[in-house]
Amino acid sequence: MSNKKGLKIAIIGAGSTYTPELIEGLINKRDSLPVKELYLMDIDERKLNIVGGLAKRMIEAADMDVNVVMTDDLDGSLINADFVLVQIRVGKLPARILDEKIPLKYGLIGQETNGIGGFFKGMRTIPVMIDIAKRMEKLCPDAWLINFSNPSGMIAQALLTHTKIKTMGLCNVPINMISSVKQKLGLENAEVEYVGLNHLTWITSIKHNGKDYLQEAIEQGINSEAMKNIPASGFTPELIKTVGAIPSSYLEYYYYRDAKLEHALKQEKSRGEVCLEIEEELLKIYEDSKLHTKPALLSKRGGARYSEAAINLVDSIYNDKRDIQVVNILNQGAIDFMRDDDVVEISAIIGKDGATPIKANFKNEHIKEYMLLMKAYERHAVQAAITGDDDEAMRALLINPLVLDYKKAYPCYLELKEAHKQYLPQFFKEDK
Numbered sequence: 001m002s003n004k005k006g007l008k009i010a011i012i013g014a015g016s017t018y019t020p021e022l023i024e025g026l027i028n029k030r031d032s033l034p035v036k037e038l039y040l041m042d043i044d045e046r047k048l049n050i051v052g053g054l055a056k057r058m059i060e061a062a063d064m065d066v067n068v069v070m071t072d073d074l075d076g077s078l079i080n081a082d083f084v085l086v087q088i089r090v091g092k093l094p095a096r097i098l099d100e101k102i103p104l105k106y107g108l109i110g111q112e113t114n115g116i117g118g119f120f121k122g123m124r125t126i127p128v129m130i131d132i133a134k135r136m137e138k139l140c141p142d143a144w145l146i147n148f149s150n151p152s153g154m155i156a157q158a159l160l161t162h163t164k165i166k167t168m169g170l171c172n173v174p175i176n177m178i179s180s181v182k183q184k185l186g187l188e189n190a191e192v193e194y195v196g197l198n199h200l201t202w203i204t205s206i207k208h209n210g211k212d213y214l215q216e217a218i219e220q221g222i223n224s225e226a227m228k229n230i231p232a233s234g235f236t237p238e239l240i241k242t243v244g245a246i247p248s249s250y251l252e253y254y255y256y257r258d259a260k261l262e263h264a265l266k267q268e269k270s271r272g273e274v275c276l277e278i279e280e281e282l283l284k285i286y287e288d289s290k291l292h293t294k295p296a297l298l299s300k301r302g303g304a305r306y307s308e309a310a311i312n313l314v315d316s317i318y319n320d321k322r323d324i325q326v327v328n329i330l331n332q333g334a335i336d337f338m339r340d341d342d343v344v345e346i347s348a349i350i351g352k353d354g355a356t357p358i359k360a361n362f363k364n365e366h367i368k369e370y371m372l373l374m375k376a377y378e379r380h381a382v383q384a385a386i387t388g389d390d391d392e393a394m395r396a397l398l399i400n401p402l403v404l405d406y407k408k409a410y411p412c413y414l415e416l417k418e419a420h421k422q423y424l425p426q427f428f429k430e431d432k
Contacts, residue, residue: 006036007318010077012132013088013149014040014055014070015047017282018306020294022085023055025311027062032315039077040070044092047283048072054286061292074132078139083314086132086147090124091423093279097272098419100264106412108403109261111230112271113151113199114253115402116409119381120416122154123393124423126385129155133163144354146170146313148306153198156328157343158382168355169328170313171198171345172306177248178326180225181206185213194326195335195360195367198345200254200374202245204362217246224248230271231263244364254370254401316350324348329355336360337368342375373399388426 011022019040026035040055042048052070059066071077078084089096099117103110110117129147136143145167147155156169178192181203190213193205203224206213221237224246232249239255240246253260264270278297285295309325316323328345331338334357338344348355380396383389390413397403397413417427 006034007082008037008039008080009035009314010039010041010081010084012041012074012077012084012086015042015044015051016087016089017047017051017279017286017298018087019051020054020058020286020298021307022310023058023307024294025307027058027064029311029315030062030064032319033311035064035066038066038068039081040068041072041074041077043072045072050283050286053289054291057289057292058294075135075139078132078135078143081136081140081143082318084132084136084140084143084145085310085314086129086145086149088125088128088149090121090128091420093272093276095124095420095423096121097270097276098416100270100272102416102419103412104261104265105415106408107261108408108412109253109257109264110270111253111264111402114250115400116397116412116416118151119393119397119400119403120420122151122381123385123427124420125149125151126155126158126382127426129159130163130386133159133165133167136165137163141165144168144314144317146310148172148310151198153200153328153343153345154378154381154385156198157378158385160330160343161341161382162386166354168313169198169343169345170309171326171328172309173199173201173248173250174326174345175305175309177201177203177224181217181222181246184220184222185217187213192347193360193362194345194347195362195371196248196345197343197371197374197378198328199248199250200370201248201250201345202243202364202367204245204360204364204367214245218244222246231260233259243366245362245367257402313350317352317354320352322349322351324358325350325355327355329357332357334359335371338371338375343378344371373401385426388424388429390427393427 040052056068099120100110103116109115145165148170152169152171159167182188182190187208190206190208218240221240223234324347326347328343331342331344332340346357348357377396377399384393397409403409
């Protein structure tokens with residue numbers, strides 16, 4: 001990439017209250033990322049004006065010479081972009097709330113990215129992401145698409161196997177998990193092997209000066225830091241010993257499924273409803289014309305270090321840094337039991353040509369079995385999202401450990417499909 005002309009970065013879904021995180025990241029990296037044009041694109045005019053207004057003030061306060069454009073024009077945002085950062089929520093938070101609440105009526109966990117709720121988020125989001133990618137093929141074929149819309153792994157699987165663009169998926173769980181485990185062991189410079197699929201990951205090695213401290217961490221029952229956006233109780237030392245690796249907090253949904261369901265049933269409000277309140281509070285704060293920094297309340301949304309993960313990735317690609325980051329990319333032989341075209345969440349060397357996965361050395365049958373199971377689910381789910389095939393959708397759900405039961409899954413599937421009808425045209429072709 002040429003340094004001469006300066007960068008054009010497009011943020012799709014810029015009305016998100018997370019956007020100030022990204023702006024803060026760009027300001028922090030101003031010396032290595034010469035941004036000249038920043039396109040903030042969203043279809044929600046009110047949120048774009050409020051969040052975009054704050055973004056502009058942050059950039060002005062940092063005295064950066066950047067042309068900030070707020071727009072609802074997707075194509076205009078993409079033309080000649082160098083990086084396209086996507087953080088969309090199709091159907092916004094009200095759709096998430098349906099994903100969380102409807103499954104509970106059927107005795108199923110409702111969650112943003114896991115189980116049948118996460119499945120429907122994928123069904124709504126994948127066609128829109130593929131549309132963005134197809135436009136990029138025409139308007140900015142050399143650009144990188146960095147996606148942190150959820151379910152990130154499933155979306156990466158769809159984009160990397162059904163479009164030609166350069167892309168990788170990103171999540172803020174790895175950066176938080178790895179640093180919290182290093183901190184707890186007092187090994188800030190350890191090399192950590194981190195493997196799995198998005199929201200289904202484990203730490204399988206913690207090496208420092210030639211010694212692996214994983215067993216020590218397992219014996220101490222060390223948990224990684226839980227994400228703010230999920231209610232985590234932590235894993236018992238016995239469970240960590242059984243697993244033989246340190247699981248990420250999202251695995252509580254699988255290992256403690258019934259307790260998680262019970263917890264969700266007892267809550268007065270779903271996480272989406274809480275987020276809706278936090279979002280409105282944030283928008284009120286953002287509207288203050290004197291505010292030109294990221295407010296502290298933002299950390300309650302569960303996006304800790306998310307700008308750092310995202311902008312580090314842009315920086316490493318643009319400046320060919322060849323440092324190590326965890327991303328969702330094609331396996332390409334890195335994990336020997338997965339297919340080459342399976343998307344995995346893994347450490348990779350990041351440079352101008354993208355991500356080169358680092359070969360994983362772990363031997364853990366439990367992780368292998370879980371990854372193969374959940375990748376089978378993801379592949380059926382991606383197929384369903386693209387074709388609108390009900391049978392393919394049900395095949396996915398019957399594999400998913402948070403669903404499984406046909407008598408619960410099928411009626412819940414029909415209700416969620418109807419509830420999200422306006423965002424699922426692929427499933428309602430006969431209505432056209």
